[in-house]
Amino acid sequence: MKKYLWFIPFVLVPLPFLGYPFLLSIFVLIGIYTIAAIGMDVLTTWAGQISIGNAAFFAVGAYTSAILVVNFHVPFLIAFLISGLFAMIIGIVVGLPALRVSGFYLAVVTMAFGIAVQQIIGVFQITGGYNGIRNIPVPSFWIFKASNPVYQYYVVLTIIFLIFIVLSRISFSKSGLALFAMRDSEIAARAFGVNLLKYKLAAFAASAALTGLAGSLYASAIGFISPSQFDLTLSLDLLAMVIVGGAGSVMGVMIGAAFFVGLPFLLSGYNISITIIQGVALIVILLFLPKGLLQIFKIRDLFKKKVI
C-alpha cells in the first residue's frame, strides 16, 4: 500500500483548478507525455537500449487513432488499443537493428527511422499530408463526456497508475531483472539464460506500445495533428524528460514531463527563451543531480550518506 501513496498528490492536484480548463488541459498533456516518456524510460533505463526515434511511435499512435476515429468512426477505446498494438509491431521491427548494433550506431539508426516516418506521413493522402488531420473528436468515455479536461486527466492518470503497477510488479521478478541484467552485462546475462533477442525486442515493443498509446491520447486531446509535431525534437525531449526527472521511476518521469511540457506554458507570458532554460537545467541536472530532479526529495539521504 505504502508504495502507492506518492500517487495521492497527483489525484488531488486538479481539484483547486476545476474552474480553469486551460490549466487542466496542460495537466492532461503532462500526463500524456509522461506515458510516452515511461516508454523511453523502459527502453533506456531498464533495457539499456537507446532510441532517438521514439517520436515516430508517438506519430504512429496519433495517426492510427485519428484515422480510425475520423475516417472510419471507430470507437475511441478500440482505436486507442489498435494504436498501441500497431506501434508495438513497428517497434519490434525497429528493434531488429538493436540485435546487431548498440550505442552510437543504434542512436543513428533509430534517428533515421524517426525522420523517415515523419517524411512518409507527410506524403500520404490518408494522413492529410503536411496539413495533417483536423477536428479529431474528443472521445467520450462511458458516462464521462470527456470534453471536460478533468475527466481526461483522471483517465490519463489511471493509465499511468496501471503502468506503474505493472512496472513495479516486474521490477523484481523475471522479466524486469532480465532487462536490468541485459543492460549491465550482455555477456553475463546470456550466460545465465537471458535470451537477448527476446528481451531486446520486448523492450522495443513495450516502449513503442506505450509511446503509441500516448500518441493516440494526444491526437484526441489536442484535436489536430500534423507531421511537424513529431520531429526529432520530440524524440530528444522524451529522452530529456527521463534524464531530468529521474530515470527508472514513474514519479521521476512525471516530474520530467511536467518540466518539459508545463514550464513552457508557465513562462509563455514572459519574454524568456524556454529552450535556454531547459538546456541550462539539463546541464545543471546532469552535473549535480545525476539521478534527476527526483533526487531533491531524497536530499536528506544524500547528506546521510556523506556522514557515514
Next chain:
Amino acid sequence: MILSIKALSVKFKGLIAVNNFSMDVEKGSFHSLIGPNGAGKTTVVNALTRVVPSTGTALFEGIDLLKMPAHRIINAGVARTFQNLELFKNLTVAGNLYIGAHHTINYNFFDEIFGTKSYKSEQSRIFRNVTEISEMLDIKRYLNMSVSSLPYGTQKLVEIGRAVISKPKLLILDEPFAGLNDQESEKLKEEILRIKGFYALTILMIEHDMKIVMSVSDKITVMNFGEKIAEGSPSEIIQNRKVAEAYLGDRSYSRS
C-alpha cells in the same frame, strides 16, 4: 565423464588462441586448467560457453555445447564465473543472485502482471534459494546492497553465488583466487570445497595460484600457446619437465 572436449580450436583474426585442444573432465572431480598468461585458458571456457565461435566438439553429458546458442548453455547445466568480473553492477547482491536462477523460473509474463499462484510460489522459492546461497557464502548481510559498492573479494563471492544458484552440474571458475590475500584465499578455498560437496558439483577451475591448485585438484591440465602440453595428477604435474619449462618462460623450447 561429464565433459569431453575434442579438437577444439579458436582463431582470432590470424591468432590461433586455442589449437586442436582436447580434454576430458571426470564427473564429480575437481579439475584445474593452468598455464602461463595468454595460454588460451579463458578462451577455452569462452568457447565452451559460446562467448566466442570455435570449431571442434565439446560433449557435455553427450550433448555438444558448441552447437547451442549461448543462452542455452546454462540449461544444459554449465555455469561460470568471469576472470574480469561481469556482475550486474547497478543491481543489488540479491538482484545479481536472482538472475542466476533466471532459467529455472517457471512462470510467464502474465503470471507476473497478475501475480498468480505460480508467480508467488516461484518468487518465494527463488528468494529462499538466494538466502540459502548467501548464507553459505557468508554474504547475506550484503543482499540489499549495491554490488558495485562491495570490496573486490566480496564481489567475487557474489559471482560464485550467482553461478551456484543456477544449480549447475559443472561449475567453471576463471581465476577465483586472483587478487585475494592469503587469508581470503584460504577462506574462499574452504567455501568452494564446501559448495562442491553440498551441491555435488564438478568443478573446472582456471587458476594461477599453484599452492591452491595442487591442494584441491584431482586432475590438472596444462596449456601453453593454445595447446595442451601436459595432464595428470598434481604430483605428476609437479614433476613434469615441459610444465616447468613453460612456467620458466622458455617458450621456444616448450613448443617443440
